[in-house]
Amino acid sequence: MKPTGSIMSPERVMLWLLAGVTIASIATWLLQDSVFDAAVTFSILSVLVAMIWGATHYEKTIQLSGMKGGGILNILAFIIVTAGLTYWCIYFYDFPLVGSIIGSIGTNAYIWWTFGMLEPGTPSA
Secondary structure, three states: OOOOOOOOOHHHHHHHHHHHHHHHHHHHHHHOOOOHHHHHHHHHHHHHHHHHHHHHHHHHHHHHHHHOHHHHHHHHHHHHHHHHHHHHHHHHHHOOOHHHHHHHHHHHHHHHHHHHHHHHOOOOO
């Protein structure tokens, strides 16, 4: 029996979210008259949408990234290294707090993913 009502597929929801991100970015450009602010808005909102999608589809995210589950120690190490890099960026380079956090998370995620792909063994994807 088919459910009544309109249930959208995850792909369709993602398209609507990305359309909203694009509209918000264009509105930022028009209201603030700054292409740079629009690009930053697009980048930040796209990362947030990707993080939310990745969190809600954890198994598929792990499969598509090619990494195996790292366990609690890997997660704790990631958080500690991110906190350390954030502190380092603020203390030594006087970066703003939000930029340091976003930059640290992005940098560590890239390094962790690269290291995970270089591990010997069979890929999980």
